[in-house]
Structures are given as C-alpha cells and as structure tokens.
Amino acid sequence: xxxxxxxxxxxxxxxxxxxxxxxxxxxxxxxxxxxxxxxxxxxxxxxxxxxxxxxxxxxxxxxxxxxxxxxxxxxxxxxxxxxxxxxxxxxxxxxxxxxxxxxxxxxxxxxxxxxxxxxxxxxxxxxxxxxxxxxxxxxxxxxxxxxxxxx
Amino acid sequence: xxxxxxxxxxxxxxxxxxxxxxxxxxxxxxxxxxxxxxxxxxxxxxxxxxxxxxxxxxxxxxxxxxxxxxxxxxxxxxxxxxxxxxxxxxxxxxxxxxxxxxxxxxxxxxxxxxxxxxxxxxxxxxxxxxxxxxxxxxxxxxxxxxxxxxxxxxxxxxxxxxxxxxxxxxxxxxxxxxxxx
Amino acid sequence: xxxxxxxxxxxxxxxxxxxxxxxxxxxxxxxxxxxxxxxxxxxxxxxxxxxxxxxxxxxxxxxxxxxxxxxxxxxxxxxxxxxxxxxxxxxxxxxxxxxxxxxxxxxxxxxxxxxxxxxxxxxxxxxxxxxxxxxxxxxxxxxxxxxxxxxxxxxxxxxxxxxxxxxxxxxxxxxxxxxxxxxxxxxxxxxxxxxxxxxxxxxxxxxxxxxxxxxxxxxxxxxxxxxxxxxxxxxxxxxxxxxxxxxxxxxxxxxxxxxxxxxxxxxxxxxxxxxxxxxxxxxxxxxxxxxxxxxxxxxxxxxxxxxxxxxxxxxxxxxxxxxxxxxxxxxxxxxxxxxxxxxxxxxxxxxxxxxxxxxxxxxxxxxxxxxxxxxxxxxxxxxxxxxxxxxxxxxxxxxxxxxxxxxxxxxxxxxxxxxxxxxxxxx
Numbered sequence: 210x211x212x213x214x215x216x217x218x219x220x221x222x223x224x225x226x227x228x229x230x231x232x233x234x235x236x237x238x239x240x241x242x243x244x245x246x247x248x249x250x251x252x253x254x255x256x257x258x259x260x261x262x263x264x265x266x267x268x269x270x271x272x273x274x275x276x277x278x279x280x281x282x283x284x285x286x287x288x289x290x291x292x293x294x295x296x297x298x299x300x301x302x303x304x305x306x307x308x309x310x311x312x313x314x315x316x317x318x319x320x321x322x323x324x325x326x327x328x329x330x331x332x333x334x335x336x337x338x339x340x341x342x343x344x345x346x347x348x349x350x351x352x353x354x355x356x357x358x359x360x
Numbered sequence: 361x362x363x364x365x366x367x368x369x370x371x372x373x374x375x376x377x378x379x380x381x382x383x384x385x386x387x388x389x390x391x392x393x394x395x396x397x398x399x400x401x402x403x404x405x406x407x408x409x410x411x412x413x414x415x416x417x418x419x420x421x422x423x424x425x426x427x428x429x430x431x432x433x434x435x436x437x438x439x440x441x442x443x444x445x446x447x448x449x450x451x452x453x454x455x456x457x458x459x460x461x462x463x464x465x466x467x468x469x470x471x472x473x474x475x476x477x478x479x480x481x482x483x484x485x486x487x488x489x490x491x492x493x494x495x496x497x498x499x500x501x502x503x504x505x506x507x508x509x510x511x512x513x514x515x516x517x518x519x520x521x522x523x524x525x526x527x528x529x530x531x532x533x534x535x536x537x538x539x540x541x
Numbered sequence: 542x543x544x545x546x547x548x549x550x551x552x553x554x555x556x557x558x559x560x561x562x563x564x565x566x567x568x569x570x571x572x573x574x575x576x577x578x579x580x581x582x583x584x585x586x587x588x589x590x591x592x593x594x595x596x597x598x599x600x601x602x603x604x605x606x607x608x609x610x611x612x613x614x615x616x617x618x619x620x621x622x623x624x625x626x627x628x629x630x631x632x633x634x635x636x637x638x639x640x641x642x643x644x645x646x647x648x649x650x651x652x653x654x655x656x657x658x659x660x661x662x663x664x665x666x667x668x669x670x671x672x673x674x675x676x677x678x679x680x681x682x683x684x685x686x687x688x689x690x691x692x693x694x695x696x697x698x699x700x701x702x703x704x705x706x707x708x709x710x711x712x713x714x715x716x717x718x719x720x721x722x723x724x725x726x727x728x729x730x731x732x733x734x735x736x737x738x739x740x741x742x743x744x745x746x747x748x749x750x751x752x753x754x755x756x757x758x759x760x761x762x763x764x765x766x767x768x769x770x771x772x773x774x775x776x777x778x779x780x781x782x783x784x785x786x787x788x789x790x791x792x793x794x795x796x797x798x799x800x801x802x803x804x805x806x807x808x809x810x811x812x813x814x815x816x817x818x819x820x821x822x823x824x825x826x827x828x829x830x831x832x833x834x835x836x837x838x839x840x841x842x843x844x845x846x847x848x849x850x851x852x853x854x855x856x857x858x859x860x861x862x863x864x865x866x867x868x869x870x871x872x873x874x875x876x877x878x879x880x881x882x883x884x885x886x887x888x889x890x891x892x893x894x895x896x897x898x899x900x901x902x903x904x905x906x907x908x909x910x911x912x913x914x915x916x917x918x919x920x921x922x923x924x925x926x927x928x929x930x931x932x933x934x935x936x937x938x939x940x941x942x943x944x945x946x947x948x949x950x951x952x953x954x955x956x957x958x959x960x961x962x963x964x965x966x967x968x
Contacts, residue, residue: 259780263602270595289582293592297599304606311610315619355579365813391743410743420743420751446570450562458553472814481569488565499819519553526564 210283210354218351219279222291225344226275229294232337233268240265251334264301268337271297288355295348302342305335361425361456362440363449364411367468370498371440372408375508389421392428399511407432413448415455429456436514437461438507443473443480443495453489454519462514463491466507470495488525490517584815587703593710600703604694611690612683613772621682625666630674634662637673648850649673654903667774668899676846679770679895680839687769688834689827691733696826700818704729709812718791719753719798721745727754731762734834735927738762739934748939749803753794755931756943759923760950761790766838766891771915774898778912785916789954797946837926838889845888849881849896858884872952873917874959875910886918888925893918909967913958921951 210218240261274294278287313330316322322330362368369389376395393408409428410421417423429437437456441449446467457463467473467480486493492510496503553561586592630651639646641653641662650671653660663669666678698704704726712722723744731738735758742754763771763786772779852858858881866877873879878900886893894915901911922928932940 259784263598267595267599267602270598274592274595285577285579286582286585289579289586290592292579293583293586293596297596300599300603304603304610307607308610308614311615311619314615315623320620320623352579359576359578391740419746447562447566450565451558454553454558454561477572479571481571485565485569488569499816522565523561526561526568 210351210358214351214354215283218282218291221347222275222282223279225341226272226279226294228272229268229275229298229341230272232341233265233270233272236268236337237262237265250340251336264336264338267297267301270294271341285355288351292348292352295345298338298341298345302336302338305339361409361429361437361452362411362468363413363442363445363452366411366440366442366449367498368411368440369408371438371466371468371496372406374498374501374504376406391421392424399508407435412452414452415459429459429461435461436511437463438511439463439465440468441465443467443470444476444478446478446480454522457489457491457517457522458519460516462516464507464510464514465489465491465493466503467493467495468498470503471497471500489522490525491515580815584706584812587706588709588812590710590713593706597707597710600698600707604698607694608687608690608768609772609776611693612686612769613776616686617683617769617773621678621686622665625674625678625682626664629677630663630666630669633671633673644854647671647854648847652850652853663899665902667895668902670846670850670896670899672843672846672850675892675895676843679889679891680766680835680842683769683773683895684766684838684891685831685835687772688733688765689831691765691768692827692830693823695729695733696823696830697818699826700816700823702813702815705812714791717798718794719801720750720794724750724754727758728762731758731764732768733765733830734837735759735762735764735923736837736930737830739927739930742934747804749801752801752803752935752939752942753797755935755939756797756946757790757794759927759931759943760793760920760947761786763919764890764924766834766889767894767919770891770894770898774894774901775911775915778908778915781912782915782919785958786919789920789950793946793950793954801942838891841889841925842892845885845892848888849885849892852884853881872959873913873955874962875914875917876906878905879910879914879917882914882918883921886924887922890918890924909962913955913962916958917951917955920947920954922947 271294274290274297278290278294281287282291309330313322313327316326365388372393372395375397389408389410391410395406395408396403397406398404407428409425412422412425415426415429417426439449439453439456441453453463453465465485467482473480480495482493482495492513494503494507494510496507498504587596633650637646637650641647641651641660647653648671650673651663651669652671653662654668663674666674666682669675705723707729708722708725710722711725715722715724726744727738727741729738730741738758739755742751742758745751745754763782771782775782849858852861861884862877862880865880869875869877869879879897882893882896882900885896897906897911897914897918900906906914923931931943935943
C-alpha cells in the first residue's frame with residue numbers, strides 16, 4: 210500500500226476502533242440489565258443472559274485490535290490485527306444475520322412465514338455489530354493490496 | 361506411512377474411493393483402514409495407517425501404525441512426506457528403507473512447499489534414495505497418476521548404497537568414510 | 542572414489558540417520574528467501590495468548606450461535622415441533638387402538654398424566670413418552686438437527702486448521718490438569734458425541750493422560766444430542782450449565798492429576814497451515830458422522846422409551862422413586878420424580894433430558910431443581926455406547942477407576958451445587 214492509503218487506514222481504523230470500544234463498553238454495562246435499546250440500535254433480546262457479556266467482550270477486543278493496529282499500519286503483522294478484528298465482527302454480525310434468517314423462514318402458526326412476516330424479520334433495530342459490519346469491509350481493500358504486494 | 365497430518369488419508373481416499381476422515385490437524389486417523397484399488401488390472405489391497413514420527417511408537421495410534429507395518433512384511437510402502445519439512449519425513453522413510461521394504465516416496469503438500477519458496481530436486485533425490493520419488497498435492501490430486509504408475513517400480517534400497525550416493529554427490533567425495541564407524 | 546563396503550551397521554543409529562539426511566537434503570533441497578505473508582501473520586495472532594484468546598472467544602461465539610439458530614430456531618422450533626405436536630401426536634392419538642389408559646397405547650403413543658386425579662392426554666411429544674411419539678421426536682425432531690449443526694461447524698474448523706491452534710492456546714491451562722493442549726480435540730469432539738471423542742484420546746501419549754481424558758470426557762462433557770435438547774427446553778440456563786460443567790472439568794481434572802500416578806509428558810505438536818476447506822470433504826464428513834450417530838442413537842432412544850414406559854406401567858418406577866427419593870431430596874435437592882430421567886439417562890442422555898422436560902412442563906420441578914438435574918444428568922453415567930467403548934479402551938483397573946471417580950464426582954459435585962443453591966437461597 211502507498212503512503213496515502215496507509216494514512217487513510219490509520220485514521221479510519223482509529224475511528225472504527227474507538228466506536229467498537231464504545232459499543233462494547235455500553236453493551237457490557239447494559240448487560241446487567243438485559244441490554245439496551247436506543248433508537249435503531251438494540252443489543253437486547255438474547256435468551257441466555259450470558260450472551261450479552263460474551264458479545265461485549267468480543268466487541269471490546271475488536272476495538273483494542275483495531276486501535277493497536279494503526280501504528281505502523283502497513284507492516285504485515287500490524288495489518289493482520291485489523292484483519293482479525295474485522296473477521297471477528299464478521300463472525301458476530303454474520304451470526305446476528307443468520308439468527309434473523311433462521312427465524313424468518315418458519316411462520317408462527319403456519320408452516321412458512323408470510324411475505325410481510327418474512328420481511329419484517331429483517332427490519333431494524335439492529336445490534337451494534339451489524340452497524341459495524343459495512344464499515345469493517347474496508348479491510349478487504351487492504352487485504353487485496355497486501356496480496357498484490359506478496360506476488 | 362508418514363508423519364501425522366501429511367495427508368495419508370487423503371491419498372487413501374483418492375486411491376481407493378473409500379471414505380476415511382480427512383482433517384487439517386494431526387491425529388485424524390487413530391486406527392488402520394483397509395481398501396482396494398485397481399492397479400494394472402489387478403485388485404490391490406491398500407492400508408491407511410495413523411501417522412507416526414518414527415518406528416519407535418510413542419502412543420497407541422503410532423503403535424497401530426508400526427504393528428501394521430511389521431504384520432505386512434511383503435507389502436509396498438508409500439512413504440508420504442511433507443515437502444515443506446523434508447528432513448523429518450526422510451527420517452521415517454530411511455527407517456522403513458532400512459527394514460528392507462520396497463518404498464515409493466510421495467512428496468506431498470508440494471503446493472505449500474512452493475508457497476514457502478522451498479525447491480526440491482526430485483530427480484536427484486530419486487537417484488540418491490534409489491526409490492521412486494513423486495511430488496504430489498493430495499488435496500487437488502496433482503501427481504496421483506504418476507504415483508500410481510510408480511507403484512510398480514517400488515523396490516527396496518540398500519542403505520549402504522544410499523550413504524554411498526549421498527556422499528558421492530559431494531565435492532571431494534570421501535565423506536562416506538565418516539559414517540562407517 | 543573409495544567407499545568401504547559392508548562396514549555400515551543396519552539399523553543406523555539416530556545420529557547417523559540425521560547425518561545422512563543432512564547430506565541428502567543439502568544436495569536436493571533449496572530454501573528460498575521467505576517473507577511473512579498476511580496468512581502467516583494471522584496464523585501467529587491466533588496462537589499468541591493476548592490476541593488468540595479474544596479470537597477464540599469470538600470463534601466459540603460463532604459456533605454456539607450457529608448451533609442454536611440452526612438446530613433450535615430453524616428446524617426444531619420452526620418445523621419439527623409443529624409436525625410432531627400438531628400433526629403426528631393428535632393423529633396417533635386418534636387412530637391408535639386402545640386409547641388413554643390402555644397399556645399398549647401408553648407404551649407406544651401416550652401415557653398421559655394425572656391432573657387432579659384424572660388421567661389427561663399429553664399435548665406435546667416431550668410429555669407423551671410413547672415409543673412412536675417421544676421415541677421418534679427426540680432423535681428426529683431435535684437431536685438430528687443439533688448433531689448436524691455441530692458437525693457442520695466442527696468440520697469447518699477442522700479443515701480450515703483452527704483446531705490445532707486452539708490446542709496450542711489452551712495448552713498452558715490444560716497442563717495444569719495433567720493434559721496436553723491437544724486434549725481440546727477429543728473434548729470438542731465429545732461435545733458432538735462422546736464415542737468418537739473417546740476414540741480420539743488415542744493420540745495422547747501415556748496411559749495416565751488417556752485415563753484422565755476418558756474419565757473427564759465421560760463425566761463432564763455433554764454430547765450434542767443432550768445439548769440440543771437442553772437448548773430446546775432450558776435455553777436461559779445454558780450459560781450456567783456450561784460454566785458449572787467447565788469448572789467441574791478443570792477442578793476435578795486438577796485433583797485427578799494429583800492423585801493418579803504416572804507422567805504427563807509434553808507432546809510436540811505440528812500446527813498445520815490455514816487452508817481453504819474443500820466443500821466436498823466437509824459434506825462427506827458431515828454425512829458419515831451424522832449417519833453413524835443416528836445408527837447408534839435411534840435404537841437406544843426407542844429402547845429407552847420402551848423400558849421407561851414399562852417401568853411406569855409395572856410400578857417399578859414408583860417403587861424406585863420412593864426408595865431413592867429421600868436420598869435425592871436430601872443430597873441433591875431434587876424431587877423423587879427425577880428418578881425416571883436418571884434411569885433413562887443410562888440409556889440415552891437426550892432422552893433423559895426429554896423426560897425432565899415433560900416434568901418441567903407440568904411444573905413438578907422448580908427452576909433450580911431442573912438446573913441441578915440437568916447438571917447431574919450430564920455428570921452421571923455416560924450413555925451405554927460410551928460406556929461400552931470405555932470398557933474396550935481402558936483396562937479393568939482403569940475402568941474401575943473411571944467408575945469410582947464418576948460416583949465420587951456425582952455425589953460431591955451434585956451435593957456442592959445443592960449447597961451453593963442453599964446458600965444463595967435459590968434451592
């Protein structure tokens with residue numbers, strides 16, 4: 210990656226890391242009371258009370274990973290931390306999406322869900338990880354750059 | 361035979377069409393497995409054994425491997441080596457050669473070795489060992505045809521001759537005397 | 542060139558062999574310059590504790606979420622419960638000859654239960670407890686999907702190469718209980734089914750390690766079938782159940798390691814490179830493992846239903862319950878009704894939790910009693926199939942040792958849970 214790209218990456222992932230940290234902290238604090246709901250941001254709704262702190266810890270780690278990667282961002286071991294953080298977001302957000310898919314197909318009383326019911330399953334609010342998901346995808350660009358460099 | 365996690369089970373499945381577990385970690389196979397393959401119009405029995413580092417077994421799975429070897433005195437042994445860690449694999453291969461088994465060496469994980477920038481002179485290795493050596497990538501099936509065709513060429517090799525040839529390749533020669541003690 | 546023939550001793554000594562190898566490789570192998578790639582850097586991150594532990598936490602989160610939604614939400618609650626409770630059970634109740642109160646009907650379809658002295662029919666397949674209702678619902682309605690989901694993720698983690706890294710990561714912790722980090726593989730496998738888990742202990746080096754591992758697996762690791770049913774019945778308790786079992790696993794492992802003589806040497810383990818998993822391989826493993834599992838499980842569940850049903854019918858269950866009831870009540874704080882699931886548990890754990898579910902639906906047990914019973918079920922006798930394999934893999938002395946540990950653990954740990962419950966005021 211060139212210097213401009215490195216600079217951008219540093220700024221970008223500092224912000225993303227800070228946001229992840231904030232979300233994680235909020236989730237951890239709120240987990241005592243069963244999560245928080247704030248507009249379209251929602252972290253409640255897990256059946257198991259231990260699910261929330263679990264997710265909060267992951268989110269906090271994601272934040273730390275991003276923040277610790279920005280120094281000397283172009284170096285492969287540093288970049289790897291940002292990649293790993295993104296993968297962790299993909300795991301958690303991917304599972305949140307999977308939960309919605311799994312519950313959208315069967316209906317309440319009928320075999321299959323109605324179209325409205327199916328679509329309603331995908332409406333907000335979303336959990337913090339899902340908000341981070343699109344922003345974490347920026348890392349793909351850097352992975353491709355790095356792969357080019359390896360050749 | 362070969363070390364743990366070099367791809368023996370992948371070979372076995374490819375060659376026999378059988379269904380043995382393949383996983384990307386050491387110790388997938390803990391028991392032996394028999395299967396059949398066609399070789400030049402005949403059915404040949406093939407045995408998949410657990411991985412082992414040497415012929416002095418250290419755990420129960422390795423015991424199984426060594427037992428299978430000693431029980432099948434007249435069989436051809438396919439030695440599967442991790443091409444990116446040739447030295448360790450050769451140790452086991454030499455042990456088997458010393459015991460007088462006809463051997464074919466498969467340098468598996470050739471792709472990984474290439475990734476790691478390791479280059480192996482296959483012809484020379486073949487000359488030194490005196491047994492067929494085939495580079496393979498079991499996952500994608502590269503090198504399998506050659507391996508099967510070389511099975512018939514498997515032969516026992518004399519360890520003295522290997523030492524001789526290994527020494528001979530060196531400049532100045534006379535090295536082999538050092539091993540004779 | 543002069544070479545002395547016939548002076549080489551066969552077999553060579555270890556040093557001679559290595560000398561020879563060095564000579565051969567010097568001539569044939571060339572190591573090119575090697576730069577760390579992104580893949581290597583990531584591989585490194587996943588084994589270093591500081592970064593590896595958070596990654597492991599995330600991976601396990603993914604594993605568990607996928608498992609719950611695939612098995613519970615989508616298949617079991619989404620379709621299977623509807624099929625079995627709304628169609629299969631009412632249909633059988635209407636066409637099966639005999640009707641409520643008839644012995645054959647009770648065995649095959651629905652034993653019913655007493656409500657204010659009146660025998661009423663069951664409205665779900667956990668309670669009905671007939672061979673054709675619960676006997677089919679447990680394996681095909683719940684367990685099949687749980688096992689499928691488990692093995693799917695497991696095969697993926699296996700083939701991508703994550704498992705051995707997890708092993709390196711937990712090596713330090715497991716060493717404290719006399720096990721090598723590699724023990725994580727049999728442990729994980731056991732979460733699917735204890736049978737292949739016990740088989741996988743063969744890679745451990747000493748008899749002591751194998752004994753420790755088999756004993757701990759048999760006692761503390763619930764299988765996928767059991768987890769599937771528990772997740773369906775008491776999802777809100779799962780975290781606590783796993784925590785309790787994990788504490789037991791580590792705690793008793795530590796004690797056993799101190800008591801059992803023998804050595805627990807290091808094993809040097811290879812960490813394979815990360816690889817893109819081949820879909821074909823995953824699909825094949827999934828198919829083999831699931832079908833093997835069904836082959837073992839289904840006959841046992843059916844048999845278990847039959848035996849428990851017969852024991853109820855003949856009054857043997859009531860007799861046992863009244864005999865063992867006081868002991869259970871005083872020691873573990875569970876009611877005498879828990880005898881039935883404990884007996885079913887010897888045949889199949891999943892079936893046993895199913896019986897518990899039936900009791901719970903009727904409100905016979907409190908939340909904490911259900912929790913205690915579920916944990917007790919996990920730690921007490923392994924299912925018959927595992928039991929048979931333990932007999933085969935261990936010698937007599939070890940087998941008796943495993944059994945003794947099991948009995949001690951059930952009483953001590955079960956009693957401890959009761960005690961903690963009493964102190965917290967929830968029992």
